[in-house]
Amino acid sequence: NWGEKRKGYHAITRSSELFFRSVCLFLLLCTRPCNLPLNYVCTTQHCFDHEKLVRFTLSVRKNYHKVPYHNWWHAFNVAHCMYRMLDHEQEIFTELERQALIIACICHDLDHRGYTNQFMVKYETALASLYSTSVMEQHHFNQTVTILQQDGHNIFDHLTSDVYKQVLGYIRHYILATDLAQFFSNHKQVTRFCADQTFNIENTYHRNKLQAIMMSACDLSACAKTWPVQKKTVEIIYEEFYAQGDLEKKKGGVPLPMMDRDNAHNLPKEQVNFLRIFCEPLYGTLAVIFPHLSPLLENTKDNIHKWDNLAHGRP
Ligand SMILES: O=c1ccn(-c2cccc(OC(F)(F)F)c2)nc1-c1nc(Cl)[nH]c1-c1ccccc1
Numbered sequence: 001n002w003g004e005k006r007k008g009y010h011a012i013t014r015s016s017e018l019f020f021r022s023v024c025l026f027l028l029l030c031t032r033p034c035n036l037p038l039n040y041v042c043t044t045q046h047c048f049d050h051e052k053l054v055r056f057t058l059s060v061r062k063n064y065h066k067v068p069y070h071n072w073w074h075a076f077n078v079a080h081c082m083y084r085m086l087d088h089e090q091e092i093f094t095e096l097e098r099q100a101l102i103i104a105c106i107c108h109d110l111d112h113r114g115y116t117n118q119f120m121v122k123y124e125t126a127l128a129s130l131y132s133t134s135v136m137e138q139h140h141f142n143q144t145v146t147i148l149q150q151d152g153h154n155i156f157d158h159l160t161s162d163v164y165k166q167v168l169g170y171i172r173h174y175i176l177a178t179d180l181a182q183f184f185s186n187h188k189q190v191t192r193f194c195a196d197q198t199f200n201i202e203n204t205y206h207r208n209k210l211q212a213i214m215m216s217a218c219d220l221s222a223c224a225k226t227w228p229v230q231k232k233t234v235e236i237i238y239e240e241f242y243a244q245g246d247l248e249k250k251k252g253g254v255p256l257p258m259m260d261r262d263n264a265h266n267l268p269k270e271q272v273n274f275l276r277i278f279c280e281p282l283y284g285t286l287a288v289i290f291p292h293l294s295p296l297l298e299n300t301k302d303n304i305h306k307w308d309n310l311a312h313g314r315p
């Protein structure tokens with residue numbers, strides 16, 4: 001379960017962590033049927049060329065910056081969460097959707113510099129001049145395509161051109177769904193389908209909205225892990241937020257209170273709000289559709305309780 005796995009995990013040293021990551025990543029993506037040559041790793045229908053998969057994965061890892069939070073380790077955790085989420089639901093999504101979901105997770109924050117979309121737009125960065133909405137998420141997708149187009153990196157080049165376009169369309173939709181600004185609309189749609197019991201997994205629109213909130217759920221999954229992981233991860237996230245706030249002050253701007261280290265005493269209250277506004281509704285809806293995900297909701301509720309105790313000076 002989510003709790004036990006996590007406790008054991010901390011015992012792993014840094015170096016074996018790296019080994020753990022790369023081994024798991026290949027286990028995440030595919031299992032190779034024994035009757036296929038060694039250089040292929042396959043899921044049931046679509047085979048990845050092993051060498052291309054290694055080259056692609058290492059290039060993806062190289063294109064994450066060493067920022068406090070939005071780094072390779074975050075991308076790996078998000079992909080691991082999606083793998084565990086799909087592990088129980090193999091039959092409802094197609095092979096192509098499952099591959100696209102995992103690849104989208106590992107690529108969803110490619111080339112993140114540790115600054116938010118709001119910051120990129122406010123300070124008129126080059127990327128903000130390229131995209132009018134979801135600036136970083138569109139860049140993350142663009143980076144994904146750029147890596148796929150490098151020699152020997154195209155893990156999808158065995159697909160027909162129509163299926164290739166389809167899988168890239170999936171990946172683009174999934175990565176753009178990780179823009180928190182899209183969360184409320186996506187979540188509201190899925191909640192409405194559940195409330196009026198019209199949710200139909202065969203309906204493409206319903207399917208897309210469910211997959212969008214699954215991406216959010218994996219992206220925010222540190223909010224739904226046990227308290228030690230949530231607390232440690234939030235410290236790292238706020239290290240990145242405060243670095244952005246410091247830069248904003250240096251530019252003569254006024255950062256959001258959440259990004260201002262002079263407001264660090266408000267962090268527990270901010271966390272209660274964030275978990276209540278985003279995470280509790282998100283994991284609540286997913287637990288209705290996928291009951292095996294209810295531990296994520298329970299952990300989120302427990303984390304809200306612990307942040308609330310801290311916010312009110314209770315032990
Ligand atoms: O713990 C948190 C507290 C507050 N916010 C937050 C609150 C409003 C806005 C916002 O987005 C933006 F910063 F981009 F404006 C983020 N995000 C988290 C968080 N927790 C996990 Cl796990 N992932 C994130 C996250 C971080 C950056 C970005 C997205 C998710």
Ligand SMILES: [Zn+2]
Pocket residue numbers: 074078108109178219
């Ligand atoms: Zn992310």
